[in-house]
Amino acid sequence: MTVRLYDSRKQELLDFEPLEPGRVGIYVCGPTVQSSPHIGHLRSALVYDQWRRWLGWRGFDVTLVRNVTDIDDKILANASAEEEWWALAYRFELEFTAGYNALGILPPTYEPRATASVGQMQQIIQRLIDRGHAYAAPDGSGDVYFDTASWADYGALTRQKLSDMADATDADPRGKRDPRDFALWKGHKPEEPASASWPSPWGEGRPGWHIECSAMSSRYLGPAFDIHGGGLDLRFPHHENELAQSSAAGDGFASYWVHNGLVNVNGQKMSKSLGNSIYASDFLEMARPLVVRYYLGSAHYRSTIDYHDGALVEAEAALERIEVFLRRVERRLSGTRFTSDIVIDIPDAFAAAMDDDLSVPQALGVLHDTVRAGNAALDGEDLASAARANGQVLAMAEVLGINPLAVEWQTAANEPATAALGALVGNLLDGRRAARERRDFAEADRIRDELAAAGIQIEDTPSGPHWSLANE
16 A cells, blocks of 8 residues: 655645655754753654654665754853853753653664754855855845745745745844845854854854755755655744755755644643743653653644643553553463464554554554454454464554563563562462462452452463553
């Protein structure tokens, strides 16, 4: 089946046709490392990890480039005498990386920093000047601006007319022909550190934000590539300006534009003014990282997630149903002919959902239906059907990056609290076994009920009793 995706520029679902058969180039706008990451940053990176995993499953060789914007007005503003801008940027970059790693987000193929591609930015700026789409400010400030009026397709991504757009606010207005023109190069200002400037034909300075992504995408993926991704909040002005300057410079740029939805908190947009931002490090302490991944990745990528109290509890319960089945079927099939003959297979309904613009909610529905069918097969001692369900659940969970049996998630068992709980439950189970052997069934039932009251679920199997935290 053909993979379909929603193209934000054409505003319709399209069949995905890569520029080169069998290969996919994706550029994702990564973080501006000015402050600590919040859960919206995690959600965005996770969305493109899901796209990458699914396209890889479909047989494509995927190259994913996710940049780091490490020079920017806000980075300079947040720096201090004690911590220079480049040190601050690197410190926050490490926080982003830690958050990505905690959620099992695969490292990008390339992760370039903006400061490493300044030469490529200057080349694009010069091409724009030569083509009549950019100009150096006449006041000697060193600023260079994109001439929005010179590009008839400006506004094509967001379907706006230049006459309807508000004034641009991303650059000093000095020397601009039109208030909607935007900065390609920012001349050095006396109050800025000398280390935050580079020589250029227009004077010492630094790049504007938008030109950075145009340069890095073309440097690592070529002048034309398949998919450009990023958060919905980047469509204007950032992505609009990227498209305009790259196209005006003569590059084919992105064939498809994909934008992920944002994360709200209790119905409100996260913002510093409201004081409702949830930082990644705090969020990852609220639940297991695997649960956080399940939660942030369970909605359709284009939808807005509205976080509320209890959301992670619900995600934990859903994930535990998968985990309990996988451990249950693993125990039951142990020693049978099905153990060495697990067929990893994706159900057609799951594939159809993922092919349909990465419809993860529908795909998760298929996964949970398969879990229920697998449990029913175990209850009926239909081991062949249980084994088939096992292979399907493993395959679907692996594609979504939520396989609880995967090595990267096997940390909880080593935690002291878990080990202590296991020892206590083990002692009680030994007492229950002894009671049953002496036919004191009242005592055996009392121990079972005591464990159940504490949220411990006991499963009696041919190989002995196994316990787990009872799922809702």
